[in-house]
Amino acid sequence: MDEYYDEQYNIGLDEDYDNNDLQKNEILLSQNELYQEFLNRLDKIKDKIGESPQVILNILIFFNFEEQSIYEKLLLDGESDKIKSQLQEQGIYNESEVKFHENIFCSICEQNGIQGFSLNCDHKFCQSCWNQMIEIQFSSQIPLVRCLQDQCFERLPNSFLEQYPNYKQILIKRFMQHDSSITWCPGLNCENVFKYLNFSHSIKCPCGIKFCSKCREEKHYPIPCDILKKVLEYQQSNEYWAALNASKCPQCGRLIQRTEGCFHLKCLCGQHFCFKCSGPWAKDHEKSFYTCPFTNTNKNPSKHAVQLKNELQNVNTNIQNILSSIKNLKLKIKKVQLDSIIEYSEKIINLLKTSKSFLYYKFYLLENNDVSIYEQTFQQFQELMDFFIQILENKIQEIEDNESLKGQFILEFIHFDDSEKKILQNLKIQKKIIKKYIVETLIM
Known part of the structure; x- marks a missing residue:
């Protein structure tokens, strides 16, 4: 995948793109500043086309805010005079007054x-x-x-419509969709918009979300935007739903949905087959009508989809459990210093979020290649992360148990020892190894 080796990905593997130098690359814009950016863009187009701001705005709306199309049609196209004449007939070059x-x-x-x-x-x-x-x-x-x-x-005219707030918001939205230097936070109910000088793998919004400036999905480096898009689109497709909720008849190919009961299905064509593995119903299945002996060895297309769903669900559950535990501690615990617990909770949550992009790439590879090496490395990463999550949960429980003693002693001993810190360090090293592997496989 030669296209992967692009300037936007040609940077170090082991940083999180949150340092001060990179933060200067992004500017958080207010609504007024964003509208001014739009007006500045009008001026730039005006200088190239040579028309008034109102006419330029009319042209922008006509061409659905696709600036490149304007230049191609009005400056480069051999039939530009004919196109201008058509625009004039539709009143694009008119400047009315109220x-x-x-x-x-x-x-x-x-x-x-x-x-x-x-x-x-x-x-x-x-x-x-x-x-x-x-x-x-x-x-x-x-x-x-x-x-x-x-x-x-x-x-x-624009000068009249500007008095309506909705008008400015519509222009801003249309403008943002076609301006590569403007991006917005995908966070729920977050309306923050950023202007950035260079592509950034991770913009950190004040709402706490880290996201890709190009595709506006949650931070996914080193997974390229196009691969992430393919997996996300698949998750929203009927094919994905069918893979999770239906099974294909091995004889006629019909998709059969199982709503209840055992795995033994009978198709309209007369074929008896197993819902779980999509294979013909064999004697081995009859040992149990609610388990399948071939689940892990068959070529059933649902296997990888179910695996992705379950693993993503596990990651999201872990994140929510940690956030909930820390929130409860902050409400209940008054005497204990929670800084170390909060710090390490944030670190493991960041690793969990990174693991989601690793899962997307694993699914992409599973659907296209044999990736035993990646699977083994990622599984070690997951197991080590689960181990550290258990350590974190134990320490949270320790704080809650001792707090119930109602202050008989101060819990200053709640800390992470060197061996526990080393586990987290190993997790970071494994994260770098996986990222390096992904970049190398994409460049090949």
Whole structure:
């Protein structure tokens, strides 16, 4: 996978991309700053195209904010004059002004003697009808409002629509989707937006999420974005659902869903087969109708999907359990210094999150290659991590048990000894080894 050896991945393997130098690469933008970024982009396009900001905005909306398409069609395409003529016919090059009127007849609601406004076309409509159309357009995420007269191409100018907060938000969203230097946090209910100078594997948001600036998924280095996307898309597909919830008949290929009962299924074609391994029902199956002797040796396509689901679920459960335990300790424990417990909890949670990207890559390889070496190395990493999680849980339990003595002694002895610290250090070393292996296999 030669494309993997890209400048964006050509950096060290053993850092977490959270140091101060890299943090200077990202700027957290407020909504006003983000809108100013959008206006600055308009100015840059204006300098190249040579039109007014309003016309440039009309062109941007027409081309769905795809800046490169604008340059190709209006500057490089051999038929640019023809395209410009078509745009002019649709009013793209028109610059209307809003004219207010005190006493008009609105031909839409048929009210007379009311306030309203018109554009250069002089089609007059009341404010209520204009506002209804503005609301309809914005609810559909469309940042333009044409004249209410049928077949009229005049449109409300940007300077007028800026008074509506929803308008700016729509422009910002459309702008962000096509600007490679703007990214946003994928965290739940987080609206933080960043501008970055160079690609970053991990942007750390104030909400606590670390994410990739390119694909906006949770930090996944060294897994490339395209591989992560393939696995995530598969998890959302009907194929993945079928792999987890159905079994394929070995004779006719029908997918059969099992809702209850034993593993013994009978297809419409008459074939008897095992739900678990998708193999014909054999005598070995009859030893138990609720277990399958071939689960770990068959080529059933559900095997890898079920494994991915279970392992990811285990990782997420461990993360939630640790977070919950620390939260409870903070609420209950007043006398004990919790710094070391919190510190090591955060470290193991970061390792657990890293293991999720390793799981995605393992699944990708399992579906495409024989990866016994990677599996063995990753399994050692998982086992060592489970061991350290048990150490962490024991220490948390120790604090809770001793706290129940109601302060008869101070629990200053709760700490991590050298052997326990070494386990964590070994985990970090194994993490580097796995990352190195992934990078090397991707470059090959």
